[in-house]
Amino acid sequence: MKAFTKTSKTYYATVAFALLASFALPACAQKLLPAQSEISFTSKQMGVPVDGKFKKFDAQVAFDPKRPDAAKIALTIDLASASLGAAETEAELAKPDWFSTKQFPQATFESTSVKALGGGKFDVAGKLNIKGSSRDVIVPVALAQAGASTTASGAFTIKRLDFRIGDGEWKDTSMVANDVQVKFKLSLTGVPAL
Amino acid sequence: MTDSTPSRYTDTAIVLHWLLGLGLVASFSLGLYMADLPLSPQRLKLYNWHKWAGVTILAFSFVRLAWRLTHKPPADVPMPPAQRSAAHAAHNVLYALFFAVPLVGWAYSSAAGFPIVAFGVLPLPDFVPVDKALAQAIKPWHERLAWLMAVVVLAHIAAALKHHFIDRDNILSRMWLPK
Numbered sequence: 001m002k003a004f005t006k007t008s009k010t011y012y013a014t015v016a017f018a019l020l021a022s023f024a025l026p027a028c029a030q031k032l033l034p035a036q037s038e039i040s041f042t043s044k045q046m047g048v049p050v051d052g053k054f055k056k057f058d059a060q061v062a063f064d065p066k067r068p069d070a071a072k073i074a075l076t077i078d079l080a081s082a083s084l085g086a087a088e089t090e091a092e093l094a095k096p097d098w099f100s101t102k103q104f105p106q107a108t109f110e111s112t113s114v115k116a117l118g119g120g121k122f123d124v125a126g127k128l129n130i131k132g133s134s135r136d137v138i139v140p141v142a143l144a145q146a147g148a149s150t151t152a153s154g155a156f157t158i159k160r161l162d163f164r165i166g167d168g169e170w171k172d173t174s175m176v177a178n179d180v181q182v183k184f185k186l187s188l189t190g191v192p193a194l
Numbered sequence: 195m196t197d198s199t200p201s202r203y204t205d206t207a208i209v210l211h212w213l214l215g216l217g218l219v220a221s222f223s224l225g226l227y228m229a230d231l232p233l234s235p236q237r238l239k240l241y242n243w244h245k246w247a248g249v250t251i252l253a254f255s256f257v258r259l260a261w262r263l264t265h266k267p268p269a270d271v272p273m274p275p276a277q278r279s280a281a282h283a284a285h286n287v288l289y290a291l292f293f294a295v296p297l298v299g300w301a302y303s304s305a306a307g308f309p310i311v312a313f314g315v316l317p318l319p320d321f322v323p324v325d326k327a328l329a330q331a332i333k334p335w336h337e338r339l340a341w342l343m344a345v346v347v348l349a350h351i352a353a354a355l356k357h358h359f360i361d362r363d364n365i366l367s368r369m370w371l372p373k
Contacts, residue, residue: 045242046239047314048308048309050307084307086307089233175235175239176238
């Protein structure tokens with residue numbers, strides 16, 4: 001009896017998992033390969049470009065290049081994982097005037113619509129939420145496929161003051177420019193062929 | 195021979211001497227002051243000013259060196275051979291430091307990931323890679339060499355004043371505008 005119970009438990013669990021997977025898979029079939037992905041940003045301090053990057057982020061992607069209308073792309077970025085050239089600036093970034101990572105640990109992006117431009121290029125419109133402020137952005141994305149993996153890359157510019165990044169005495173855009181360029185390269189598996 | 199040796203430095207050499215002297219003192223003082231400031235827009239601004247001053251001093255030091263190599267300085271005033279050697283050695287060390295201090299500072303800035311953009315508009319090339327460990331290794335040398343320059347500059351000033359006011363050989367007139 002004991003053995004039977006165990007077997008049936010395994011059986012039901014397997015069935016349940018298969019059912020769950022059959023619902024979940026079409027909605028979220030793609031996986032991010034974090035080790036091969038990058039999200040970086042460049043700000044300008046008195047004309048000096050300073051590069052930084054986020055070490056920790058995740059993406060939930062349901063995307064078929066042939067059906068962009070049905071695409072759902074969501075990103076979460078761990079703001080405390082931001083790294084910059086110098087340790088003292090990294091410590092500064094976590095403070096309330098900048099990312100305020102204690103109160104707002106994550107930035108998120110959620111797509112609202114995806115438009116195919118042809119040639120593996122797409123405009124992804126969505127909501128970018130950083131530090132409690134949400135803004136509509138349009139992110140140009142170029143897809144490149146090699147074997148089983150797909151690389152989605154692109155760059156866009158945000159205004160840091162839209163998100164109160166660099167508040168207080170740092171608001172002066174002649175010191176730190178308002179424009180911040182964000183660059184990304186996301187490596188995904190399971191994206192259907194272009 | 196005595197006719198070809200001038201009694202004073204050329205006007206150009208004199209202007210470069212005092213302008214760069216002033217620039218070095220200002221840049222050194224700014225460097226000392228800014229290094230202990232907490233991170234703020236003020237500190238960021240002063241660091242950039244210091245870098246702009248440093249690369250300007252470096253550029254004018256090339257002009258100064260070229261001028262010095264192509265124009266005859268006045269003859270040495272009479273003094274014991276040891277003092278004469280010390281004076282010439284000090285001048286050589288100062289010239290070497292006019293280049294070494296800004297170049298090492300520039301290298302530190304590049305290695306730390308903050309390339310220099312002169313006056314906020316002219317990006318200067320990085321001649322060392324962005325490397326945190328390298329930046330930490332370079333950093334103390336900018337400061338040490340700057341302090342070495344400060345010590346040699348003080349000795350230079352003390353020697354000039356000693357000649358002028360104790361030996362009364364009127365040495366300052368060689369480096370002062372004509373009357």
